[in-house]
Amino acid sequence: MLKTLGAQIKEFKKDSIKTPLFMILEVLMEMLIPFLMASIIDDGVEKGDIRHICIIGGWMIVAALIGLYAGIMGGVCGANASAGFARNLRKAMYENIQQFSFSNIDRFSTAGLITRLTTDVTNVQNAYQMLLRMFVRAPISMVCAMIMSFYINAKLASIYLVAVIILGACLFFIISRVSGYFQEVFKKYDDLNASVQENIAGIRVVKAYVREDYEDKKFSKASYNVYKMFVKAEKILSYNAPLMQFAVYSCILGISWLGAKMIVTDQLTTGELMSLLTYCMNILMSLMMVSMVFVMVSMSVASAERITEVLEEKPELTNPERPVMEVEDGSIVFDHVNFSYKKGSGEYVLKDINLDIHAGETIGIIGGTGSAKSSLVNLISRLYDVTNGSIRVGGMDVRSYDMETLRNQVAVVLQKNVLFSGTILENLRWGNKEASKEECIRACQLACADEFIEKMPEGYETYIEQGGSNVSGGQKQRLCIARALLKKPKVLILDDSTSAVDTATDARIREAFAKEIPGTTKLIIAQRISSVQGADRIIVMNDGQVDGFGTHEELLANNQIYREVYESQTQGGGDFDEKGGA
Structure with a gap:
């Protein structure tokens, strides 16, 4: 499946490579800024060294600008790569469908092919963009922030490690439960599209027999099935945000309480505490991003499989190696x-x-x-x-x-x-x-x-x-x-x-x-x-x-x-x- 889909990236390989590189550069700049901020507070503000504040402040501006440029370029390249990938998928599927014999077409419903060309491709496009951007950015951001935190103070940084392990286990449980519902929901789209297509194609018959109410009920049933699946998935997914907030606030409280004690005993500086609080948000938000990527990927797996089915379907009728190019007569x-x-x-x-x-x-x-x-x-x-x-x-x-x-x-x-x-x-x-x-x-x-x-x-x-x-x-x-x-x-x-x-x-x-x-x-x-x-x-x-x-x-x-x-x-x-x- 990955090989079949990957073959459609084609001319957008450069953008697909540049996007994660720009994301890495943006993360590095983001990780550098809190470290520089600690230096301004400890060596500039507390010592009254204006020159040091100006120099380090200048470097922070440079890092912010580089990070801003990297973020913008990452977004542009990611959008080009994902939109281009989706375009190639649609084109490849449509061209393959045009080559289908009647027996090939008989294996797919019209509504199913339309869903594959629209909804399924959009899901894969969104997942691909998130993989290029968030799936690269979030893990690197989390690892870098963890390294910097342990570099500043290993004792306080261990709070993050515990929070990440507990939160990661909870998120894994949520994702494993919700992915099955998302795989089912996209199959329901076929029924929904089939209902719409059949109604529009036969609208004259529907009106002639005054069956609008019956068609409304049939569509409502298909629509309700999609709604029901989404509600089940979103109910489980709704635990994501409160768990994240609980972890963030718990870490902030723990670091603030322990950090204040360490500052009093000169084991930690004020600037280092500020940096640790910033890294706390980076680590936990990165974990949140990773969880959302996994949810999106789990949603798109079923779509990717359905797209692959069309791309790998081989036309049953093909030309011979040396075809005859002229029909002599009509016998x-x-x-x-x-x-x-x-x-x-x-x-x-x-x-x-x-x-x-x-x-x-x-x-x-x-x-x-x-x-x-x-x-x-x-x-x-x-x-x-x-x-x-x-x-x-x-x-x-x-x-x-x-x-x-x-x-x-x-x-x-x-x-x-x-x-x-x-x-x-x-x-x-x-x-x-x-x-x-x-x-x-x-x-x-x-x-x-x-x-x-x-x-x-x-x-x-x-x-x-x-x-x-x-x-x-x-x-x-x-x-x-x-x-x-x-x-x-x-x-x-x-x-x-x-x-x-x-x-x-x-x-x-x-x-x-x-x-x-x-x-x-x-x-x-x-x-x-x-x-x-x-x-x-x-x-x-x-x-x-x-x-x-x-x-x-x-x-x-x-x-x-x-x-x-x-x-x-x-x-x-x-x-x-x-x-x-x-």
Whole structure:
């Protein structure tokens, strides 16, 4: 874990080294000042030596200025190092997440990843800054003050030693008890973020069903769990301050009482007593700082482990050593393909799939809910890898291609259509960032999206809200199809991407595809028979297997599931799941 996190310090190593050095210099100056103060009192004030007072006073000013400079620079360097470290952690996690395959992403919840990128990184950042500054400053300050105290008077300094041992034992007990609560509390943040994310993402459904009160209660429960854990931790931590004050005042009383007796018997000078009282505060406050550092570190350990999990997660899908950089054509072959989302489970989602699709063909895919239609097409663009068997696109196994090359040539319009905040043109250029406005307009014409875009006041410069919340479902689908067309792919997959489009527009889109991109292999997943009956061939999926593969006429004659669905939709207007669905 330390090695993984430490690798992200990178260009901030210099600041990470300079910070403790400046802290050491500041401590040395702080320890020197009480020693000089004792000399002023004993050799200057009591003897009436103004010259000595001025000289030593001058040295005290110099020491104070050096200490001030060291403290400021330590703070600046520490802030740069910790903030830079946090920035690198976020960047490294985000870049690694971008490389994740779908199977990697499935292991983490969205709320969990957000918590790791925000709260967990902030905890580690604060802990790192405290380690660079306080964890260096406090122990050195305590040791130096202890040495100076024993140098002045070993008998009185032994009071500090006893106080430090007792107080250290109490603080260790407090930290050991409180660290477990802090480790638990950050796990509760995932539940809190998940509640917020789910509510905001589904706010229309919440309002449609008037479930605001239910969502409030769910959030309150998650929030209360975080509150409860923090209260338990802070109750134990609250003993820290009174214990420290008790130790400080006990030491002051003990030193003042014994010190006064020693001054009377000439075993101690007034200046030395003043120095010892100053060192008393330094020692005990340093111990207080050390305790706070340990608390912060114990809080951040769980966060550090969660961050490390993301950084050490290796993408399951990688390029081969010598990837193929060109897809010859849009032919697709499934050769005894088995697929399972969970490796080693033995439960296949797709079972012994054998298909031979020619370049330029239009292939319809129908099947009931859960028949693995989407799983089938996700394997073509290598969003997942097959468990057994192989898939060949353009005559080559998909695992032999450079993934960027393959996915540029196998365009997928997923079942869940997603638009990003920005203009329509900016969203379209996700398909091809170099596309001209004319190319974007042409793609929209093929997807029948131009008809509603031109009616908008700002046309292609119309701003799309996050998630496409200001366009309808059908408009969103057509924009996503146009975006995919801009890639000029050899294979185009539409995963139920016209479900929100009326049948007339659906027919026009299919007609435009047939005329304008005849060389592109088109795979159309649909629930409506009318959307696929004009395809060259149709795949009927049932329980993860190919139940039928042929033309509309062949399937009507030979495939019971297809025939039942056709009859139910032509006679009663039903969809696939009304009859014959599996």
